[in-house]
Amino acid sequence: MENQMQENQNKGSFFQSTTAKMMMVGLLTLVLLIPLEFVKDLISERSQRKQEVTDEVTQLWGKDVLFYGPIMQIPYKTYEEYNVTNPKTKVVTIEKKATISYAYFFPEKLNNTSNVKKNTSLKRGIYNNVVFTANMNFDGHFSKPNFEKLNINEGDLLWDKASIVVKTTNLKSIKSDLKIKLNNQAFSFESKPEDEDAIYGTLVTNTFNYKTLVNNGKIDFNFLMQYNGSNSVKFIPVGKITVVNIDSDWESPSYEGAFAANDTTKIINKKGFHADWKILDINRTFSQQYVDKIPNLNEYSFGAKLIETVNEYQQNERASKYGFLMIGLTFLVFFLIQSISKINIHIFQYTMLGLALIMFYTLLISITEHSSFAFAYLIASASVITMIVLYSISILKNKKFPTFIGLSLVALYTFIFVIIQLENYALLVGSIGLFIILGAVMYFSRKIDWGK
Template structure:
């Protein structure tokens, strides 16, 4: 049987490498499927504990009666009528000072693990009911101060733990479920009789414990909001519309301090719940006030409890370099074939390539059980040993096989560096390919790829 020319051997290796892209693509699909199963399992573990939490409030809600004049057509003639309806005046605090202690812990089921937390929040809110309510269309004498409510917003009320406490002076207020605030629809409320306190300056102390997972956010709505968070979690991610004014992160945990003024919020501290600009034509709304419909959703300061290592993301990134492993290994085989005179069969290319693809499957399987770094070491050692031993038989020399082993060992080490230094991955990978191309050009610079010299 006539030997293939070097050029045809190169095309054969290239074709086999292309065919191996199919199982590599299947590994990508497997990673996505396992990640989806992990997400579902984690959601199941956290079910009933509490989801990502957003807290807001308190706000003071005061019912009042308002007379609305309207017209309707009766027998073709416009008829005016007046209706008395109940609305609520919502007053946000002039200042709020809150502190949260975030206590994370892991909950595990089978091979899946999720981070949950308990967050204890304490604080004081100061309310000041303005004397000038007429400009908002509210007559002070219509306010039913005895039926006022303090409303606290909690996005997932299932996470409320123990007995929240709300105090005004020495009096502990009774609490009821529901209510929420203008920013967060669910939560709890405390009825309060404002006729027994000074509505011009009302100090409210509160404390509650909240269970959740993933993230904790605070939606500010006050003239001045101060929020301090401390935790033993060492990998926080600060997000939302507001970042902390100051924070410290250490191996033992973190602390963050937020200070948010009402001018940054762009919202009024006083508005009529459920009103819109056309429902009360007689009302002149000055720029100092706003209606509830003018709010565009809660702005928040958010803290996410980030896992130090997202193993599915890292395995997915590692798999993207699968072509690099196949290419370098096949290149070494090809050079031994066309220069060293060792014939490498098609099946031998396929078996060696199958071992390289198997590395990523092993990496995924072990990473779910023992973590990414130990799994990487185990999978890399197994495949390097397997392909080195097989190469000794294919290349008929342990010295040549040692070259294959050295190439694979170097590739796995470089890949780990690439995964650790994400910002420089493209640069390092490009330089590696440049070095490989230059070395191949140098070694094969006198090679007769087409076999034309032999024919001559």
């Protein structure tokens, strides 16, 4: 009988020991990862919903703008020989059949000046979809075509059937009158059925006589195009000399493509950005003339991507990744207070504290969708800290420890917010912060008797 009572006493003392309590708090921390994962799924679901709305709006308004042209198109005759046998005399003669092919010539000089203005008025539900209107001014000239490189006999050329071709995405989002001036004569563009290269739409002018239009071996051109678009504006440098200038009120561009913008003239500030490119034919490896088909030169495209540097769902996702750290460190603070002060904190109370910490992330995502991330973070963290401090007063029966807990939580949430805002130095600041936290834990736990 005495042995059984002694055994029960030993069992009770183990479950009341610091080691047992630490094991239970650790297990609870792992269990709370389950609702934390549900919160992460909620953030992903809301982010996906926003992307679906954005795709729907941009499909109606206009997607990426990619411009390829202008290109001069001149048809010419090619001949195919075939044998014809006379059924009566059985004599075989050789005849020729003429077919029409096309030669394509890129401009000698191509200049573009584009002004891109953002449009923030397209709101769908709670989502603001930022798109833009691009006003593009093109000018330059074509020099005399060189048919020798293409092995074309000039006598086979149909000079009076020449035309100008432009390939571009977003045909349905062009909002300007499509006309081009060639040596001050106006010609209208018409859309052409899509070919197998489905990324582009094709615009072709009505035909003109090259020989009567050319002046001193050149054909000057200029035209305007206005697009509704989103995401990016890019060009293919078809000119022997291509000069592109982009001005925009968008404050967060990303320069992309095969060619870098000029560093000496590049400007990015709160009012927008300015970028210049000058590309010579020796900077790329394609020719200035082709036969039969205009090649796909997407790999040589360049321009500006208009990005959202601050994506509220990405920031919420990053914040949720630190959820385990927040729960673990908060429990650690309570556990140290419990061990030092000998105040008993029940596992149920730890559970309530953990759920309050997880509620921070649902508050954060819900408030962010209606305001800025910084404001939502402030409101959500202040609400959770206040709730935990008030609950701590009822648990710990004094105000000294709850005050310390409140200050600790303020420091933790501030630390996490700073890490989320940083990009290049996030790892460095995070490592230093965790090192300091580890040092503090080692200092405060140095006198705890872990054998009890």
